[in-house]
Amino acid sequence: xxxxxxxxxxxxxxxxxxxxxxxxxxxxxxxxxxxxxxxxxxxxxxxxxxxxxxxxxxxxxxxxxxxxxxxxxxxxxxxxxxxxxxxxxxxxxxxxxxxxxxxxxxxxxxxxxxxxxxxxxxxxxxxxxxxxxxxxxxxxxxxxxxxxxxxxxxxxxxxxxxxxxxxxxxxxxxxxxxxxxxxxxxxxxxxxxxxxxxxxxxxxxxxxxxxxxxxxxxxxxxxxxxx
Amino acid sequence: xxxxxxxxxxxxxxxxxxxxxxxxxxxxxxxxxxxxxxxxxxxxxxxxxxxxxxxxxxxxxxxxxx
Numbered sequence: 001x002x003x004x005x006x007x008x009x010x011x012x013x014x015x016x017x018x019x020x021x022x023x024x025x026x027x028x029x030x031x032x033x034x035x036x037x038x039x040x041x042x043x044x045x046x047x048x049x050x051x052x053x054x055x056x057x058x059x060x061x062x063x064x065x066x067x068x069x070x071x072x073x074x075x076x077x078x079x080x081x082x083x084x085x086x087x088x089x090x091x092x093x094x095x096x097x098x099x100x101x102x103x104x105x106x107x108x109x110x111x112x113x114x115x116x117x118x119x120x121x122x123x124x125x126x127x128x129x130x131x132x133x134x135x136x137x138x139x140x141x142x143x144x145x146x147x148x149x150x151x152x153x154x155x156x157x158x159x160x161x162x163x164x165x166x167x168x169x170x171x172x173x174x175x176x177x178x179x180x181x182x183x184x185x186x187x188x189x190x191x192x193x194x195x196x197x198x199x200x201x202x203x204x205x206x207x208x209x210x211x212x213x214x215x216x217x218x219x220x221x222x223x224x225x226x227x
Numbered sequence: 228x229x230x231x232x233x234x235x236x237x238x239x240x241x242x243x244x245x246x247x248x249x250x251x252x253x254x255x256x257x258x259x260x261x262x263x264x265x266x267x268x269x270x271x272x273x274x275x276x277x278x279x280x281x282x283x284x285x286x287x288x289x290x291x292x293x
Contacts, residue, residue, distance in 0.1 A: 052279075059277065140271070
């Protein structure tokens with residue numbers, strides 16, 4: 001098994017995936033200063049983590065390429081990622097001190113995002129799967145906030161966002177770049193595309209939700225006038 | 228729990244899950260010890276990554292199938 005796959009989960013709280021995806025979202029929205037500074041900060045964090053991983057390998061007298069041994073495929077039961085999401089949701093709930101009644105909503109948004117991501121990955125490929133994940137998660141979070149008088153959309157949406165963003169992929173690419181520049185750069189381009197698709201999914205999801213609520217409001221006003 | 232959840236999503240193998248649990252606890256302790264110390268907050272990701280990769284490669288060196 002690749003040691004890098006074992007090294008990434010413990011470092012999850014340091015991964016700047018959300019920062020990178022938010023930076024892309026802000027740039028797409030036209031907020032150049034905050035977007036670019038967030039992107040640079042996130043990239044520096046990735047480089048620092050990759051440096052730490054390499055330093056650890058060198059400290060114990062291993063070559064840095066030892067971190068990158070090819071992972072062996074593992075047979076996956078379909079319920080394992082779902083269990084992973086549930087455990088991850090519990091972890092986020094405890095880590096972020098989320099409001100008590102928000103847990104089930106957080107879990108629902110995460111599972112919906114994961115289902116959309118997995119389904120679209122099978123249909124269109126993993127690069128654009130993040131788009132569909134956030135396209136489902138964003139309006140769902142707003143519907144939960146408005147329709148069920150539940151926690152704010154940010155509370156239910158951010159954990160799903162954390163699950164979807166390819167922070168770990170970015171770390172893998174940067175670490176790979178230390179050994180094989182060409183392969184690492186190729187991986188990094190893939191990460192940029194994946195983050196762009198997630199940012200676009202968020203923007204389209206928010207716009208779609210706003211459009212839908214505007215239409216519903218107008219329809220309600222029209223019905224009220226008719227009465 | 229965050230670590231275990233991500234390990235289940237990324238690469239669900241028993242050794243990987245055990246490694247994720249132990250190393251997640253180590254990083255958690257490190258973060259708790261570091262709370263409120265602004266000086267150590269900046270190099271903490273580097274220190275954490277160094278500890279994690281050193282421990283994983285040491286375990287592998289001594290025959291643990293990580």
